[in-house]
Amino acid sequence: MTMLVWGGFLLFIGLLVALDLGVFHRKSEEIKVAEALIWTLIWICVALVFNLFIYLLYGQNWGGWADITTEHLSGGKAALQFFTGYLVEKSLSxxxxxxxxxxxxxxxxxxxEQHRVLFWGILGAVVMRGVMILGGVALIDRYSWLIYVFxxxxILSAIKMMVVRHDTIDPDKNLFVRLVKRxxxxxxxxxxxxFFIVEQGRRVATPLFLALILVESSDVMFAIDSIPAIMAITRDPFLIFTSNVFAILGLRSLYFALAGMMERFRYLKxxxxxxxxxxGVKMLLSHHHPIPNLVSLAIIAGILxxxxxxxxxxSHRDPAALASPLAEELEHLAEISYQQAKRLTILIVGSTLLLVGIVMLVLPGPGTLVxxxxxxxxxxxxxxxxxxxRRVKRSISRLKDKLTERFHDE
Known part of the structure; x- marks a missing residue:
């Protein structure tokens, strides 16, 4: 049954992709915003219809599926987790x-030609995310403390998103691009x-292939954020993978719908x-103070x-605000001294470890050590x-002395 469900899903996705590229978008042409919006709506509707299948698959326990999965979810809980995960992945995309x-x-x-790059980029992203999801789930199942690491x-990704600008691109600094050029x-x-042509008797890559490499590598970086995020919502590999796939498949049409008006969403970042x-906080609290998925969905929807x-x-547009919410306030960071940059980095890393350690005092894990x-x-x-x-070390030293004295007395 497991192979049937997974194989059926992959076959279904392959059919959708074949229809998209082989029937509806066979020609290389510019995709208009109106058409992109229609396709975005279609992909969202397909995901919602698939969520109905999730509800029935788990709720009716078709083929004993609900007994096979590690979470043993009801139809309602499985559908809620799929939808919440899909919403998170769609938002982060x-x-x-x-x-x-x-x-x-x-x-x-x-x-x-942008449609072709996105098509192959998204297919590659599906494969890479599938590998990352299976690996991540296996690691968390074996080492439960990794949930704190994620x-x-x-939280660090949130800080990075707040202070780092994304409005500058330098392909020559990209590791994968450098490897290709080598x-x-x-x-x-x-x-x-x-993607490839023959010039002066030798095979060379075109800039279109470099664009594909950059798109793939950027998705890998974003997957490092998005996959741990959905693992805070569900640990079911099938729900994680399917919600990721539907969010990724709708990315291409969403790009053509929003790319021309991204500057309007100045507070979205x-x-x-x-x-x-x-x-991140939800993951840190997941063992002893779990936040219900319905509450999580309401909070996520409210934030968005x-x-x-x-x-x-x-009242006005500001594309820099999307590049970084604190772009203007942090513009001077490019000019600060090395010492100031070092202090800022130490403050962010040290404070995060300190907060995590405090949280872990009431959760399983080495809170004091952290x-x-x-x-x-x-x-x-x-x-x-x-x-x-110094105070912490003195307290530990006094405790050690007391334990030593008690041991000798006994």
């Missing part, structure tokens, strides 16, 4: 859309929708910051609604942290 737009703009990819990773010559000119931070609503009500590590990091630059660290 908006940030990926902005980066893809920057890649196409930098490389001057013709509008008529939680911290999401082993394969790259042409300066496009050649229709071809800040809502994604809060979304990542909330999911506030971001979209505030953007629509904004607190000491966090204070040690902070003590490298901050006097107050050195004072706290």
């Amino acid at each position: 908006i940030d990926n859309i902005f980066v893809i737009a920057m890649i196409f703009s930098y490389l001057k990819v013709p509008l008529s 939680g911290v990773l999401l 082993f394969l010559p790259v042409s300066d000119n496009f050649s229709g929708n071809r 800040m809502s994604l910051v809060f979304l990542l931070a909330f999911i 609604a506030v971001g979209i609503g505030a953007s629509l009500l904004a 607190i000491i590590i966090g204070l040690t990091v902070l003590a490298a630059e901050f006097a107050w942290a050195r004072l706290w660290l």
Whole structure:
């Protein structure tokens, strides 16, 4: 039954992709916004219909499926987890859309060829995410404490999203692009929708192939955020993979629908910051104080609604706000000294470890050790942290002496 369900899903997705590219988008042409919006709606409807299948598959226990899965979910819970995961993945993909737009703009990819790059990029993303999902689920099942690592990773990702600009692209700094250029010559000119051509008797890559490599590598980086995020919602591999796939498949049409008006959503990135931070906290609390998925869905929907609503009500457009919510306030970071940058990095890393350690005091895990590590990091630059660290060490020393005396007395 397991192979039948997984195989049937992959066959279904293959059929949808074949219809999309082989029937509806056979020609290389620019996709209009209206058409992209229609296709975005179609992909959303397909995902919702599939969620009905999820409800029946788990609720009716077709072929004993609900007994096979590790979570033993009811139909309602499985459908709720799928929809929440799909909403999270769809929301986080908006940030990926902005980066893809920057890649196409930098490389001057013709509008008529962008669809082909996104098609192959998304197929590659499905394969890579499938491997990452199976590996991540297996690791968490074996090492439950990794849930805290993923939680911290999401909080750090939220901080990074808040302070790092994404409005500059330099392909020559991309590891995968450098590898391609090392082993394969790259042409300066496009050649229709071809990734490779023959120039002067040798096979060379076109800039279209570089665009594909950059899109794939950017998705890998975003997957590092999105996959731990959905693992905070469900541990069921089938729900994680299917919600990811549907969010990715709708990414291409969503790109053509939103790429031209991303500057209107000036507060959306800040809502994604809060979304990542909330999911990170949810993961840290998952063992002893789990947040119900219905509550999580309401919070996530509320965060996104506030971001979209505030953007629509904004009186002026500011694309830099999407690149970084604190773009103007942090513009001077490019000019600060090395010492100041070092202090900022130590503050972020040390404070995060300190907060995680405090949370772990009431959860399973080495909370005291993490607190000491966090204070040690902070003590490298901050006097107050050195004072706290000395106090903690003195307390541990006194406790050790008392235990030693009691041991000798006995």
